[in-house]
Amino acid sequence: MYAHASKLSLANMWVAFITFALAALMGVYQVAERSGMFPKIEFIELYYRSVSSHGVIMGFVLTTFFIMGFGYWIIHTTLKRPIWGGERMGWTGFGISLGGTALAAILLFAGEASVMYTFYPPLKANPLFYVGATLLVVGSWVWCLQMVMSMNAWKKENIGEPVPLAMYAMTANAILWFITSLGVASEILFQLLPWSLGIIETIDVGLARTLFSWTLHAIVYFWLIPAYIAFYTLVPKAAGGTLFSDEISRISILMLLVFSVPIGMHHLYVDPFQDAGWKFVHMIGTFMVAIPTLITGFTVFASMEVAGRLRGGKGLFGWIWALNWNNPMVLSGGLSLLMLTIGGWGGMVNASYSLNVAVHNTQWITGHFHLIFAGTAVIMYFSSAYYMWPSLTGRPLFSTKMALLQLWLWFIGMLVLTLPWHILGLLGQPRRIGVAPYSEEVTAPWAPYEFLMLIGGVILFISALLLILNLVLTHFNKKADTPPVMEYAESMHPVINLPKLLNGFGFWTAVIVIYMIVSYGYPILQFFTMDTIGTFPWSI
Amino acid sequence: MHVDATEKKWVILSFAMAIAMMGILTAYALNKNIHPPSNVEIIDSTTLHLSDEFNEDNLGIKQAEDGSLTITMVAARYGFFPHNMTVPVDTPVKIRIASADVLHGIHTANTNFNTMIVPGYISEVNTTFRIKGKHPMFCNEYCGLGHDYMWSQLNVVSQEEFIASLKKGDE
Missing domain, CATH: 1.20.5 (Single alpha-helices involved in coiled-coils or other helix-helix interfaces)
Structure with a gap:
């Protein structure tokens, strides 16, 4: 049973990392194209094809498959029971998602869907691209169902016991993803698909953007929660300590779950068609999400301090140097939190009701989400993969040194890429431009930062190659090993008398539904009471 | 616990x-x-050229009888119309923009001028430009293969120069 389960997880994760490598290659082409230093590779049509593919793969494919693989592995290693619905159901979901991904990829690579991962109607893609994207999401719903039902089945078998934290958090993530993906799913099913097929003539772009905003913020937390799971349960273990507080970690996860869905309208701050009052309501909600992030920072630092002191670290900061930074999990935890700190600070600017206009749709935004997603979250995907590969494949990690080098390069590359992007944004550079054919006067101040961006992109690409190489060489490592048991950090204090509210999701799901109706009800309903005039399809 | x-x-x-x-x-x-620009107002983007407000002759900067300034613009692949605009420094202006085709966005660095331009809706920004000189206005939302060719000049001048430019326009 164990070996079979590892196959399902491994298949999901390989799809994630192989497509990641492809998208990393596109990334390095894009920075080269954009730097303006290689006129021979400036093909604007190819550039937008690449940007669209890079976004779809990194945002939807890498994340969804990695998280599904991680989730299945967590069921097996924490609940130690079969997946609810059986592995066959898991493979069915995997097949649906993979088929959808392949379909979408064909159309993206063929240049039939250069509409960005945000779809941007009234630009119209080939209808099959929307079908592919839908299948990717629908396949992941199978996973959501299996996560929730597996947890419930375990609870029935272990009445009164606290659900292991990693499982609890991953189930929260499954619920979060299901609720948040309903926004984009309804945009595709009721608007994009019938419109692209000619069944309906026009599309209301305001409604489409509002529905997409429903998905657009919480999706980031769907990507981040696996990193938080690593922070809470894998980093303290690898550091040789304990989790500072299991209960507070649960509360953070619940806050992320409840606060992160009904706030997407901060992506629409400068859109017409939504009143300022609603944007204000969503601003309040957005700042609430800062709270669980601040709490997580404390919990993780405290857990690491405990480990550092156990290792003989003394004084106010001595424990930091006593930690084993040559452990990939510990190193990635530290680097990830640094990137979260810088990126979070930028996020406060974006989230500000009045200050957002200074940065909206400039290159600053691209810098921000690369730092938070590609930096903070994805570096934890890497170290989690290093940690899980031996237990998934039964072979020891090919090279820890290479893993450490890879993580350092990812961190350095990410800073060299994104800090200049923040500055470029403040200088006024719009995002998603290719060759920047503006006047010399306009582009001259950008040049040094674009050069740094190119260097950063190359470093990141080298790092991506090292990751893949290490994972492949581990998978085919001739030194077979008995698979090490996947271990999670224990809580410093035993979890006793856990309130029911911190061990289930029924109540919290109801809270989200009510909160969603309050914050999105009118903003969506208004499109059906106003006499809006739709838009016909446009090609790129 | x-x-x-x-x-x-x-x-x-x-x-x-x-x-x-x-x-x-x-x-x-x-x-x-x-407040962020949050106008809720509908327009038919396919017939902008026939509308009272966004027909070609009405585009540009206009001074109303009470002295207030309104800029009327159209965003269409791949340009903002009018292409060059002169506005007075330190004077409140109302900017109204409509898209003739797809989604666009517009911003000028170091100002509060930043809005999406969504087909079917009119965007309105109320702002004051504080820095004199030539400022580029970029399209900041992917609108098709010519997206990065879409930009215009905003010329912020002293109030005297602005009045002179208005008179010149009248002749």
Whole structure:
């Protein structure tokens, strides 16, 4: 049973990392194209094809498959029971998602869907691209169902016991993803698909953007929660300590779950068609999400301090140097939190009701989400993969040194890429431009930062190659090993008398539904009471 | 259930920080009357050229009888019309933009001028330009293969120069 389960997880994760490598290659082409230093590779049509593919793969494919693989592995290693619905159901979901991904990829690579991962109607893609994207999401719903039902089945078998934290958090993530993906799913099913097929003539772009905003913020937390799971349960273990507080970690996860869905309208701050009052309501909600992030920072630092002191670290900061930074999990935890700190600070600017206009749709935004997603979250995907590969494949990690080098390069590359992007944004550079054919006067101040961006992109690409190489060489490592048991950090204090509210999701799901109706009800309903005039399809 | 005393303090502090930031933003928005552009107004993007407001002859900057300034613009692949605009420094202006085709966005660095332009809706920004000189206005939302060719010049001049430019336009 164990070996079979590892196959399902491994298949999901390989799809994630192989497509990641492809998208990393596109990334390095894009920075080269954009730097303006290689006129021979400036093909604007190819550039937008690449940007669209890079976004779809990194945002939807890498994340969804990695998280599904991680989730299945967590069921097996924490609940130690079969997946609810059986592995066959898991493979069915995997097949649906993979088929959808392949379909979408064909159309993206063929240049039939250069509409960005945000779809941007009234630009119209080939209808099959929307079908592919839908299948990717629908396949992941199978996973959501299996996560929730597996947890419930375990609870029935272990009445009164606290659900292991990693499982609890991953189930929260499954619920979060299901609720948040309903926004984009309804945009595709009721608007994009019938419109692209000619069944309906026009599309209301305001409604489409509002529905997409429903998905657009919480999706980031769907990507981040696996990193938080690593922070809470894998980093303290690898550091040789304990989790500072299991209960507070649960509360953070619940806050992320409840606060992160009904706030997407901060992506629409400068859109017409939504009143300022609603944007204000969503601003309040957005700042609430800062709270669980601040709490997580404390919990993780405290857990690491405990480990550092156990290792003989003394004084106010001595424990930091006593930690084993040559452990990939510990190193990635530290680097990830640094990137979260810088990126979070930028996020406060974006989230500000009045200050957002200074940065909206400039290159600053691209810098921000690369730092938070590609930096903070994805570096934890890497170290989690290093940690899980031996237990998934039964072979020891090919090279820890290479893993450490890879993580350092990812961190350095990410800073060299994104800090200049923040500055470029403040200088006024719009995002998603290719060759920047503006006047010399306009582009001259950008040049040094674009050069740094190119260097950063190359470093990141080298790092991506090292990751893949290490994972492949581990998978085919001739030194077979008995698979090490996947271990999670224990809580410093035993979890006793856990309130029911911190061990289930029924109540919290109801809270989200009510909160969603309050914050999105009118903003969506208004499109059906106003006499809006739709838009016909446009090609790129 | 166990919650450490220090951690409890940090949780309270986290709430306090978030609430303080919300408070500052709220006070600032209300005091300085700074709100994101949030006009809810419908238009038929396919017939802009026939509309009273967005037909070609009506585009550009206009001074009403009460002295207030309104800029009327159209965004269409791949340009903003009119292409060059002159506005007076330190004077409130109302900018109204409609898209003739797809989604666009427009912003000027170091100003509060930043809005999406969504087909079917009219965007409206009320702002004041504080820095004299030539400023590029970029399209900041992917609108098709010519997206990065889409930009215009904004010329912020002294009030005297602006009045002179208006008179020149009348002749």
